[in-house]
Amino acid sequence: MTSDALSIKTIAFDADDTLWRNEDIFIHAQDAFIELLLPYQNEVFIRSHLGETQVKNLAHFGYGIKGFTLSMIETAIELTEGRISGSEIHQIIQLAKCMLASPVELLDQVEQVLKRLHGRFQLLVITKGDLLDQESKLARSGLADYFDVVEIVSDKTPETYRQILQRHGWKAEEFLMVGNSLKSDVLPVMDIGAKALHISYHSTWEHEQVSEEVLQSYPLLTRLKDISQLEGWLQQTSSR
């Protein structure tokens, strides 16, 4: 065992479903959307078509509520063969505005942990999604002052992390990322030789899931039950 944590200077946190609830907001919106379309199609079909449209549209619209909303509207039109009414589509737009205005609900222990790490490590947020929405959530979260740097990115690939480290002149071995998405927060960070911890959230968007087969090539993958275990992990690893 190496004394990994001794060398960690910077800890980056994903935001959505790591610092505050997010997937729940999408799930509720999706449920309302399905309810709206039930007179036209069955639930399984609506759900799978929306998922496909969303993933297909990522290349055009990127992540976030605005792109999700455009995908809901496109799905609604396609699944009803254009029979969906204007007022029903208006409800989808209202759904988007509700999503954007949802209160920011911090996850358990997040603020306490950040407060204790603040000053001992350089703290970061690295989040993907719509720029304005992510900024607004960070401002409303009350957590902004704990972070030295905020990076809002369009995607989270190894290249994304490599560029962030390079831009700030940080070494990979001094960098730790903490997040709920294996695909976005953990594996690409491990790919560039930096450290990452996975803290799973009770629900994960299918698109962010990773197959067991892929996971087998990451034998050093470390998972924590929740953010309150982070300090214990840092301590334990540094004393080895």
Added chain:
Amino acid sequence: MTSDALSIKTIAFDADDTLWRNEDIFIHAQDAFIELLLPYQNEVFIRSHLGETQVKNLAHFGYGIKGFTLSMIETAIELTEGRISGSEIHQIIQLAKCMLASPVELLDQVEQVLKRLHGRFQLLVITKGDLLDQESKLARSGLADYFDVVEIVSDKTPETYRQILQRHGWKAEEFLMVGNSLKSDVLPVMDIGAKALHISYHSTWEHEQVSEEVLQSYPLLTRLKDISQLEGWLQQTSSR
């Protein structure tokens, strides 16, 4: 006269309608949108309602094509009292995808000027809009390598510029911003004591326009005819 240009170390450029054409893409999309709604309403009414919806929705959706598209859809539903068909709304979504896929057309002399300034000044892009779209345009523009820093922001207020300067440790008197929007690129930069040059584009979105009354409080406002005058301005100012 002070020897302003002597002290300039960093030159930041707005992107849309400063480095490449952008407003034209919105104007064409808007024309197609009006065409689509003409069976329901008259042009003047459509145009003004879309403008109002767009500005009203900025607080929810921010700048960029995705928010503009959601505003077009909302306007279409409201102006037709819900009578707009699903296939017509689908055309609006297709319009958005066309906008996002529009080729990046550089403005005259942009690349030549950047090539000559590169290495002599620290060069920046500061642009607002959708994250993925702006990144994609910069990549497709072929200009990315001229810039030391790229900042994609959700809005351009004095606070936005103050934060950028602070984050990089730059002094206001060493910073010059060049852009086509008085409201976003010029006045807020002058407000924080940095320098700004206005290069107008043949069309400006109404929301970005500034009243004569406001302009009177900026007697030092400097306008160039086009980007090719920038080096002359730098030289002239430094020799004073």
